[in-house]
Amino acid sequence: MASLLLPMAAAFLLAPAILSTTVVDDLRNLRPPPEFNSTIAGNCICNPSLRYCGNSRPLDDLDEIFKSTIVASHLCNESHNPNCVESFDKIDLRGRPKIAPLYLSFDFFWKYCPLTIRSIDFSNNSLRGEFPTSVLACAQVEALDFSRNELRGDFPIERLTSLVNLTVLNLSYNHFSECKLSESLVFRRFNSSNFVHSGLIPNKQSFAVKALFLMIGLPVLVILIVGFIAMLCFRRRDLSSESQQPRVHFTTSMLKAATSGFSRENLEGTSDGVDIYRGILRDGTQVRIEIYRSEISNESKRKFVEECEVLVQLRHKNLVRVLGWCEDWVPRAIVTRWTDGESLEMWLTERAPPLKHRLKILVGVMEGMCYLHESWPQVGYDLRTSSIILSENLEPLIARFEFDSRNNTSKNKHKFGVLLLEMITNRGKMGDLEAGEARFIEHIRKNFPGNSQNLRDERIMMASTAIEQARQVIEIGLACINHSANEQLKMDHIRRILLRIYRSFHVHGSPNHG
Ligand SMILES: *[C@@H]1O[C@H](CO)[C@@H](O)[C@H](O)[C@H]1NC(C)=O
Ligand SMILES: *[C@@H]1O[C@H](CO)[C@@H](O)[C@H](O)[C@H]1NC(C)=O
Ligand SMILES: *[C@@H]1O[C@H](CO)[C@@H](O)[C@H](O)[C@H]1NC(C)=O
Ligand SMILES: *[C@@H]1O[C@H](CO)[C@@H](O)[C@H](O)[C@H]1NC(C)=O
Ligand SMILES: *[C@@H]1O[C@H](CO)[C@@H](O)[C@H](O)[C@H]1NC(C)=O
Ligand SMILES: *[C@@H]1O[C@H](CO)[C@@H](O)[C@H](O)[C@H]1NC(C)=O
Numbered sequence: 001m002a003s004l005l006l007p008m009a010a011a012f013l014l015a016p017a018i019l020s021t022t023v024v025d026d027l028r029n030l031r032p033p034p035e036f037n038s039t040i041a042g043n044c045i046c047n048p049s050l051r052y053c054g055n056s057r058p059l060d061d062l063d064e065i066f067k068s069t070i071v072a073s074h075l076c077n078e079s080h081n082p083n084c085v086e087s088f089d090k091i092d093l094r095g096r097p098k099i100a101p102l103y104l105s106f107d108f109f110w111k112y113c114p115l116t117i118r119s120i121d122f123s124n125n126s127l128r129g130e131f132p133t134s135v136l137a138c139a140q141v142e143a144l145d146f147s148r149n150e151l152r153g154d155f156p157i158e159r160l161t162s163l164v165n166l167t168v169l170n171l172s173y174n175h176f177s178e179c180k181l182s183e184s185l186v187f188r189r190f191n192s193s194n195f196v197h198s199g200l201i202p203n204k205q206s207f208a209v210k211a212l213f214l215m216i217g218l219p220v221l222v223i224l225i226v227g228f229i230a231m232l233c234f235r236r237r238d239l240s241s242e243s244q245q246p247r248v249h250f251t252t253s254m255l256k257a258a259t260s261g262f263s264r265e266n267l268e269g270t271s272d273g274v275d276i277y278r279g280i281l282r283d284g285t286q287v288r289i290e291i292y293r294s295e296i297s298n299e300s301k302r303k304f305v306e307e308c309e310v311l312v313q314l315r316h317k318n319l320v321r322v323l324g325w326c327e328d329w330v331p332r333a334i335v336t337r338w339t340d341g342e343s344l345e346m347w348l349t350e351r352a353p354p355l356k357h358r359l360k361i362l363v364g365v366m367e368g369m370c371y372l373h374e375s376w377p378q379v380g381y382d383l384r385t386s387s388i389i390l391s392e393n394l395e396p397l398i399a400r401f402e403f404d405s406r407n408n409t410s411k412n413k414h415k416f417g418v419l420l421l422e423m424i425t426n427r428g429k430m431g432d433l434e435a436g437e438a439r440f441i442e443h444i445r446k447n448f449p450g451n452s453q454n455l456r457d458e459r460i461m462m463a464s465t466a467i468e469q470a471r472q473v474i475e476i477g478l479a480c481i482n483h484s485a486n487e488q489l490k491m492d493h494i495r496r497i498l499l500r501i502y503r504s505f506h507v508h509g510s511p512n513h514g
Contacts, residue, residue, distance in 0.1 A: 027074065027106065032066040040065060052112050068112035071103065090119040094145075100125040104132045113138035123170065124148040131155050131176070136163065143168035153177060155200055160186045172196040248312055248324030250335055255279065255289055255326055262291075271386070275331075278338060286338035287323060291331045292403075301327055307403055308334060310379060318368030320389065320399040339397055345385035348423065352459035355466055357394055358423045359473070359502040364396040365419065366495040369412060372398075373491045380407040383415040385422055410486055413494070417480025424473050425455045441481055448474055469501050 040062060044053035052065045072088065093100040100122050103109065111134070120141055127149040133156050135144075142165045152175040160166065169190050176199040195201050258279030259266040268276045268288070277289040296304065308325035311334070315321075321337040344361065347353060365388065372379050380402035387400035418437060421444055447455050449471060456470055476497055479485040 027067065027071055030067060030070055032062060036066055037062055049115070051115055064108040065112055067106070068109040069114075071106045071109040072114050088114055088116045090121070091117055092119070092121050093125065094121050095124040097125045097127075101127060104135070107134045110134040110137045113140075115140055117141060119143040119168075121145040122149070126150055129153075133159065136160070139163060140165060142166060145170040146174065147172040149174050151176060152199070154179065155198075157184050157186055157200075169194045171198040171200065174198045176200045178202060248335075250324045250326040250333070252326060252329045254281070255333055255335070257282065258287060259289060285323070288320075288336045288338045288399075289333055290336070290400075291333045293331045296332070301332070304332055304403055307379075307401070310376060311401055314372075314376060314379070316368055316371040318364045318396055318398060319371070320397045322401075334401070336399065339389050339391050339399070341390045341392060341397075343386050344388040344390060344396065344423075347390055348385060352457075355424075355460050355470060356502070356505045358460075359469075359498065359505070360394055361388075361390070361396045362420055362423060362473070363495070363498050363502050364394075365398065366416065366491070366498055368396070368398045369416060370491050370495055373409060373412070377409070378407060380405040381412075383412075383419045385419065388419075409491065410483075413480045413486050413489060413491065416494070417477045417486075420473060420477035420480065424470055424477065425457060444474070445478065448478065465504075469504060472501055473498070 040052070043050060047053070052061065091103070093103065104122070104127070110132075117138055118141060120135060120138065120143065122135075123145045124147070127146070129151065130153040131146070131151050136156065136159050139162060141163060144163070144166060145168070147170040155171065155176045157179055160169070166189070172195060174197075179200055192201055255277075256262065258281050259277045262275075262277060266277045266279060268278050270276070273293045275291040275293065277291065279287050279289050281287055305325070305327050308322070308327075311322040312324060320339065323335045323337055325335060326333040342350075365383070369381075372381065381398050382400035382402055383398070384400075387398075389397045389399045391397060418441070421441070425444065444455055453467075455474065456467075460466075460470070476494060479489055480494070
């Protein structure tokens, strides 16, 4: 090698004109002198062990061989080692961040790495990017130091096995990707002290951090995630189950999805500016969606929300279960659980039910009213026969709530009185339905008790005891609609009287024409 390098250095690097622009370009653009071919050929005849002589047709690579030897001699000069050319056993580029990348860029140099080189040191150079694998072509090296750089990505760990004479290796302080180094053959020759903070093996400190994370952080994270999911599920389930979560807010798109875009097929009915849709929520719950078409002020909207927040908390067997509401569009909506069953109005006109069943329903309505009266006195509700729904086992559900209304007990008792009278008499038959409540009440007052047989729904077949019971019921109804009597009458008292009359049926029995 020395015999080659000397003429090279003499021939080119001593000619300063050639190294004019950047060193890189100069080195790349160098062309071998006329005698180079013959010199190489002569070298190979004298010393066939030279690396470039190993090729079957060495002269094909002459250009690269030329360049690599030039770079070698230039590097030698750069190392400022006066004995470099003679003892070219070390590439020492510690802390030379400017020229180190330059040498790494000459693949041809590494391809013909001079056989004399035993040690390569590129430590402390802030080298970036992937590990320069071309360096590993120097199969004879015994020491390789790339510590304190910014190398990242995969280190070609298996290629190290070809460096059979390698005894010193230092890859510490880099950012390589972690690899299964301990399973590699390389690890038999080297231990973790050669890879400190290299990224290749998890260092102890980060291992401790990870262990700590696994032991404490992970469980905490899992608990948080589970909690979050549970919260989501809880909210979700609130749409379907008896969850205690009070506030359920529906968006317009949720309602659209539930009703196939408010399709005609889903429209169950319209009354008083309220459209009633039947829908199915994503979780399969069947719902009744009442859409209030009227526009309201922001103040009323705020009140609406406040009232809905109360409604979703109501829990009673005689109150429809309010699942939530939607106020984020002009027609507001209230969502309640769907009940299979007809309205009280339909039931009365189409079934001609017996007095006993009618009483059972009146008791149920009164129980719902008592619950509201005791626990939620601010809630207004509707007691018309069209807005009370009967569930399968004849349990009435107060299904319509009144918003923005001034609720009071006296008014509620009055409404109940009218309902009661409608249920015992046959208001529909009287043809007074359109004539209005006032005339209906007047008609009853006129005929009671003298002509009370005219008042009763004649479809109710009654034994004499039942006639007496019907009379008592009408009496309560009239008391409810009488202002002065109404004040004295306690809700609970009405409930107890009705219950007593209802129970007396079990004692006396009654013809049942259901
Ligand atoms: C040296 O060898 C190269 C490639 O084999 C060839 O292209 C070039 O002409 C040769 N130079 C001389 C002076 O023979
Ligand atoms: C080494 O480089 C210096 C300039 O830095 C130059 O003067 C000298 O000739 C070079 N020697 C060799 C052997 O390349
Ligand atoms: C790394 O190199 C810089 C110069 O680039 C030098 O100042 C510093 O002392 C070197 N550090 C080590 C640990 O060799
Ligand atoms: C490794 O070192 C031995 C002894 O010094 C030598 O014979 C062998 O050629 C070297 N291997 C390589 C690949 O340089
Ligand atoms: C690593 O190996 C060297 C010898 O090659 C030894 O001196 C050092 O104690 C070892 N370090 C560890 C952590 O095993
Ligand atoms: C590897 O290099 C670092 C820094 O360059 C040094 O602190 C450490 O002692 C070296 N390790 C070995 C095993 O040579």
